[in-house]
Each structure stands twice: as structure tokens, then as C-alpha cells.
Amino acid sequence: MSITVSGPAATSFIIASLNNDSSSFGLTEGPDPGSRLVGRAESLDVIASLASRSALTATNFVFTEGKHHGSSLTVLGRAAVRGFPDRTIIGGSGRFRMARGFMLGKIIKATGISAVEEVDMYVLNY
Template sequence: MKGTLVLTWFLMVCLSKVTVQSQYYSQSLPYDTKAVKVTHLHFFLHETLGGKNPTAVEVAQANISSLPFGTLYAIDDILKIGPEDKTEVIGNAQGLALMVGGNTTTGVMYVDFGFTTGKFNGSSISLFSRNPITETEREVAVVGGRGKFRMAKGFALLKTYFLNATTVIVDFNVTVIHY
């Protein structure tokens, strides 16, 4: 019994002297600046707000007022090369848009723009930004990507091309910085 107590005391003293060397990061290494790419994209987002096949639907609304404030939309919009219905589909934009701002119609959007054809097939860019949708021209942030746009950052200039009660077409000019 005395030997067990001595051994326990000895182990406790030894363990108290051990320093813990855990880190939540590894050594920072510089990127090869020659590997940085800048890609410019131009496409049109086509959104349908009603009818048989809507691409944006309301999934929740705050019950405190009749304003759109607090309304959440799920979107699965179509990306095309041009603004016309018959132009080539190059992908889709899937995500969420939350209406914020009491007196103005501003959305906060998180949307993944996935490309399904061409050079960027299987790649996407992610936008997460405030989007003042009542302004004809606006800028939103590119915060990430996957595939050929891995570790993307940049910005998108948006311009409303067409708008009515059931259809929205937005012109996207995107500058993507990626590796």
C-alpha cells in the first residue's frame, strides 16, 4: 500500500512537469504569387417567382408585420450565357436570401453558383453578401469556391436587366481571384 502511494505521488509530480505542446495551427507558408489567377465571368441569373416551376420560394416569414423584413427565401435559379430564354444554360445558383432592412428592400444572400458546362464544369463560386436589390446596380462579395475556383475571393457587379411580378433577370460581371 505504501509503495502504491509513493508510486502515485511520483507519477503526479512527473506529470505536472510535462508541458503540453498542442497548437491549433501549423507553420504559415507563403503562397506562390505566380499561381494566383484572375478570372472574369459574365452571365445572367434567371429567377422565376411564381407559376408552375418557381426558382425562388418563400420558406419562412416573420409574423410581426406585413413588411418583407424577416422573410427567408430558398433559391435554385438558372444561370445562362444571355438574358434571353433560349440561351445556353451554364449552371445554377442555389442558396438562401433573407430580407432585411425595415424601410428598404435589402437581402442578405448566401448563394453557391455552380457551373455545369464548359471550362468550369463542376466548379463553383460562393457569394455571401448584403444585396440591396432595389438598386439597379450593386456589388456583392465572392467569399469562396470549389473546383477550379478553390480558395476564391473577389466581387460581382450586379445589374438588374429585367424585372416584373414573376421574373427577374440579373446581369452578373464577376471578378474571381483564385489559385
């Protein structure tokens, strides 16, 4: 198996590392980086196609402030660089225990390997 991380035939991209600024995966109330931080996103993204800019994502949205403090939502699905990623909410913890639903995302700003995504989550929980 060969992995190429640069050039026109790249097969792997470094998205984030432990040395990056910790605000990279912040959940904020709005798109402005100065917006109030309400949580963190813990994500594993796997690019599995050379034909399209898409990835399989598994993400935990962990809330650290407000009425959802200590709760999380888990989202799984295909994320495309363009368009409106539609991913499935497959579970949660705390206030979101046994959650189901879907998440719609929209990239509103992208520069290099950094992006700001606006998400709307539609959640049913018991």
C-alpha cells in the same frame, strides 16, 4: 414573433418554392431565357429591413457545362432591388478553389417576383 406575407405591412415574401419551375435559378450565357444554360444558382436570401428593399444573400454559382463544369463560386453580401449590387466572392470549389473577388450585379428585367440579373465577376484564385 409575427409574420405577415401579404398586404402593405408584409414582413415576409415567398420568393421561390420547390414547386416553382426549375429554370428559375438558371445561369445562362445571356439574358434571354433561351440562352445556353451553363449552371445553377443556389441562393438563400434574407430580407432583414422594412425600411429598404434589400437582402442579405448567400449564393453558390454551380457550373454544370463548359470548362468550369463541376466548379462553383460562393458569393455573400447585400443585394438591393435598385442600383448595382456589389457582393463579395468568399470562396469556391474545383477550378475556383480558394477564390476571392467581387461580383457586380444589375437587374435588367423584373416582373412580380421574377427577375433577370446580369452579373460580372472578378475572380482571383490560386
